[in-house]
Amino acid sequence: MTSPRFPSATILGYPRIGPSRELKRAVESYWAGKIDADELRSAERGLRLASYKRLRELGLTEAASIPESFSLYDQVLDVTVLLGAIPERFAGRTGYDLYFSLARGNDTAPPQEMTKWFDTNYHYLVPEIGPETPIGLADRGVVERFAEAREAGFDVRPTLVGPVTYLALAKAADGAPAEFSPLDRLDDVVDAYAELLGELAAAGAEWVQFDEPALTSDNLPAARSDLIAAAFRAWQQLAAVDPRPNILVTTPYGDASQAIPALTQTGVEAIHAAAGQLAPFAGSGVDFSEVVLVAGVIDGRNIWTADLGRAERSLQALEPLGAAGVSVSTTTSLQHVPYNTEVEKWDDPELDANLHEWLAFADQKVREVVVLAAGLTEGWGTIADEVRRSEDILARRSRSAGVVREDVRDRVAAVDESLRTRVEYAEREPKQRERLGLPPLPTTTIGSFPQTPQIRKTRAAFNRGEIDEAGYLEAIRAEIADVIALQEGLDVDVLVHGEPERNDMVQYFAELLEGFAVTSQGWVQSYGTRCTRPSILWGDVARTKPLTTEWTAYAQSLTDRPVKGMLTGPVTILAWSFVRDDLPIAQVADQVALALRDEIADLQAGGAAIIQVDEPALRERLPLAEEEHEAYLAWAVGSFRLATAVAEPSTQIHTHLCYSEFGQIIDAIDALDADVTSIEAARSRMEILPELAEHGYVRGIGPGVWDIHSPRVPSTEELTELIEAAVAAIPASRVWVNPDCGLKTRAYPETKATLENLVSAAKAVRGRLS
Numbered sequence: 001m002t003s004p005r006f007p008s009a010t011i012l013g014y015p016r017i018g019p020s021r022e023l024k025r026a027v028e029s030y031w032a033g034k035i036d037a038d039e040l041r042s043a044e045r046g047l048r049l050a051s052y053k054r055l056r057e058l059g060l061t062e063a064a065s066i067p068e069s070f071s072l073y074d075q076v077l078d079v080t081v082l083l084g085a086i087p088e089r090f091a092g093r094t095g096y097d098l099y100f101s102l103a104r105g106n107d108t109a110p111p112q113e114m115t116k117w118f119d120t121n122y123h124y125l126v127p128e129i130g131p132e133t134p135i136g137l138a139d140r141g142v143v144e145r146f147a148e149a150r151e152a153g154f155d156v157r158p159t160l161v162g163p164v165t166y167l168a169l170a171k172a173a174d175g176a177p178a179e180f181s182p183l184d185r186l187d188d189v190v191d192a193y194a195e196l197l198g199e200l201a202a203a204g205a206e207w208v209q210f211d212e213p214a215l216t217s218d219n220l221p222a223a224r225s226d227l228i229a230a231a232f233r234a235w236q237q238l239a240a241v242d243p244r245p246n247i248l249v250t251t252p253y254g255d256a257s258q259a260i261p262a263l264t265q266t267g268v269e270a271i272h273a274a275a276g277q278l279a280p281f282a283g284s285g286v287d288f289s290e291v292v293l294v295a296g297v298i299d300g301r302n303i304w305t306a307d308l309g310r311a312e313r314s315l316q317a318l319e320p321l322g323a324a325g326v327s328v329s330t331t332t333s334l335q336h337v338p339y340n341t342e343v344e345k346w347d348d349p350e351l352d353a354n355l356h357e358w359l360a361f362a363d364q365k366v367r368e369v370v371v372l373a374a375g376l377t378e379g380w381g382t383i384a385d386e387v388r389r390s391e392d393i394l395a396r397r398s399r400s401a402g403v404v405r406e407d408v409r410d411r412v413a414a415v416d417e418s419l420r421t422r423v424e425y426a427e428r429e430p431k432q433r434e435r436l437g438l439p440p441l442p443t444t445t446i447g448s449f450p451q452t453p454q455i456r457k458t459r460a461a462f463n464r465g466e467i468d469e470a471g472y473l474e475a476i477r478a479e480i481a482d483v484i485a486l487q488e489g490l491d492v493d494v495l496v497h498g499e500p501e502r503n504d505m506v507q508y509f510a511e512l513l514e515g516f517a518v519t520s521q522g523w524v525q526s527y528g529t530r531c532t533r534p535s536i537l538w539g540d541v542a543r544t545k546p547l548t549t550e551w552t553a554y555a556q557s558l559t560d561r562p563v564k565g566m567l568t569g570p571v572t573i574l575a576w577s578f579v580r581d582d583l584p585i586a587q588v589a590d591q592v593a594l595a596l597r598d599e600i601a602d603l604q605a606g607g608a609a610i611i612q613v614d615e616p617a618l619r620e621r622l623p624l625a626e627e628e629h630e631a632y633l634a635w636a637v638g639s640f641r642l643a644t645a646v647a648e649p650s651t652q653i654h655t656h657l658c659y660s661e662f663g664q665i666i667d668a669i670d671a672l673d674a675d676v677t678s679i680e681a682a683r684s685r686m687e688i689l690p691e692l693a694e695h696g697y698v699r700g701i702g703p704g705v706w707d708i709h710s711p712r713v714p715s716t717e718e719l720t721e722l723i724e725a726a727v728a729a730i731p732a733s734r735v736w737v738n739p740d741c742g743l744k745t746r747a748y749p750e751t752k753a754t755l756e757n758l759v760s761a762a763k764a765v766r767g768r769l770s
């Protein structure tokens with residue numbers, strides 16, 4: 001076999017939302033009926049071509065080096081449409097109507113479920129596959145986009161989710177037999193992909209990329225060894241298709257070591273993995289002589305300027321493998337980082353200068369890849385200046401003020417187990433019961449109340465300097481007063497202040513703590529048209545002023561009912577930020593935990609009887625490799641406990657988790673040692689409860705009875721049933737009644753109506769208990 005040439009430099013994927021979120025605006029305008037389908041089509045096309053042009057300018061000039069990684073909404077949804085694997089409730093729909101119905105539902109059909117993509121904060125739409133689901137080559141978008149690019153003068157590399165990963169992420173369709181697994185349909189998917197390969201070859205595609213991150217995860221329903229065996233079979237079959245383009249199979253996110261030997265035997269021309277996972281195969285006997293190794297050396301998920309010297313060494317370490325070729329790439333798609341640091345301006349001039357050189361967003365990362373590829377192909381001497389420059393930046397970064405603070409380091413070093421330990425729950429419980437005097441099945445909400453357009457406008461006006469601080473504080477106070485009055489009127493037992501002062505539950509804290517920077521343009525797609533701006537944790541974390549006490553105290557001054565203090569926990573603050581790479585994560589987490597600990601101490605001193613510390617990201621960051629679970633959960637749980645163990649026995653600590661399949665982390669949830677835990681449960685109709693009961697979880701639990709992801713108002717009867725299901729599984733004395741999550745994305749009409757029903761339902765069940 002002759003070894004086909006793979007471009008020396010590439011990336012696995014590029015952000016697609018648009019540098020100024022143009023895609024978001026176009027799609028939302030289409031939904032709102034402000035632009036028509038033709039206008040949306042031309043907006044999409046414009047964005048794709050602009051990306052290719054930009055990537056070429058940045059140095060991806062070889063044929064097939066630019067990935068065609070655009071998606072209008074989600075890359076998994078794209079494959080569902082490609083395969084025509086459409087659940088029956090969407091029958092008869094086509095085009096944009098079908099695509100967006102699958103994503104968002106319509107009058108008659110609820111959307112496909114959404115869940116997190118591997119260990120990232122990106123959400124994909126879960127395919128629903130049954131024994132009868134149609135699967136074939138139903139859509140030619142991939143081929144059309146290749147032709148569109150070629151017509152505009154770009155030789156791109158079509159990129160799509162691979163067959164095994166697609167099915168591994170699917171769930172069994174409703175009504176499928178119990179023993180059915182979506183992976184049973186692998187042959188059908190492979191047939192469709194084989195046909196696609198033929199069409200891409202006919203269109204002139206030289207390379208095509210298939211992403212198979214499922215092969216790096218132990219957290220999927222199928223065992224990793226089964227996934228690797230399935231991939232071996234699928235890729236052997238696809239490699240046998242003739243004619244076809246050359247195939248690159250990628251294995252981003254987790255550790256691909258287990259999958260690599262099998263992939264080398266399939267006949268595909270190129271394999272991508274992180275360089276550090278490839279190098280240990282030197283001398284292993286695995287034969288790489290027939291494959292090109294596309295080595296991930298630039299981290300696709302962090303935002304730090306790379307150490308090019310280190311990257312150079314990790315590329316050199318691949319030489320002994322004797323591969324048919326080595327190319328330079330990113331570890332993952334760049335869809336997880338913002339576009340370009342150059343458009344940022346940080347408010348502190350010193351930080352501004354520093355961060356610009358310390359940070360690499362997508363465009364800067366493309367440059368790093370291109371530089372390294374030049375070193376690899378033209379000799380390392382040719383990039384010596386760039387390597388030195390990157391090393392100088394890293395040296396300056398490590399010496400910069402605020403990166404290391406002795407006071408913070410000393411305090412973390414002095415932490416011992418006693419600081420993470422409260423007295424026994426058995427001792428806390430009666431004290432809290434007496435102090436709070438709550439009825440059985442107490443009602444509460446998760447924290448945020450609707451963020452009305454009015455609040456958003458006020459915040460924007462404040463940020464633009466159009467209203468002064470006094471005016472802003474007054475507006476927020478008025479909002480808090482309304483929310484307190486509303487909850488009292490509804491007869492909710494434990495109140496919240498509603499979080500109107502928070503734009504985002506992580507950014508709010510990042511703005512107030514030392515060691516963080518927030519961006520103004522650093523948008524990253526979370527799902528569909530939703531984007532977040534992750535904060536950047538660059539230095540040692542310290543709390544130099546209270547974070548929330550003022551709002552909580554004000555809210556409490558308005559009512560005799562308990563108002564919960566409301567904080568975001570250390571794991572979630574880290575998970576939804578870009579975290580420094582120069583300090584072990586466990587220490588970073590403890591720094592954040594100590595800052596929160598001081599806040600909890602202040603809230604407590606101010607009289608707060610209940611403090612909630614949210615950890616919705618606990619499950620999301622569970623490492624993909626099973627052998628790393630224990631270490632992760634140890635620091636995650638440890639940091640939560642360090643923050644919260646400052647609470648007196650009579651102070652009730654709540655936590656809130658959502659979006660999660662809890663099974664794998666039930667021990668960890670227990671180990672958090674919170675007095676009350678609220679969890680998402682409505683969508684799964686309380687499925688989690690028997691599991692919790694079996695586990696022997698003895699503290700308070702608030703299974704969400706209201707799915708807040710849609711504006712639907714559940715009836716009192718429906719809510720009553722769910723509460724009854726809860727008290728059937730768990731002793732009533734421990735059950736709390738609350739929604740699944742915060743209400744900030746909801747509007748007031750459905751919020752009022754549902755809370756009214758929720759309080760009535762709790763009272764009805766309460767009445768039956770006594």
Ligand code: MET
Nearest residue numbers: 446447448614616742743
């Ligand atoms: C994603 S979890 C959200 C928790 C937060 N306290 C809220 O109510 O919005």
Ligand SMILES: [Zn+2]
Nearest residue numbers: 616658741742
């Ligand atoms: Zn939540």
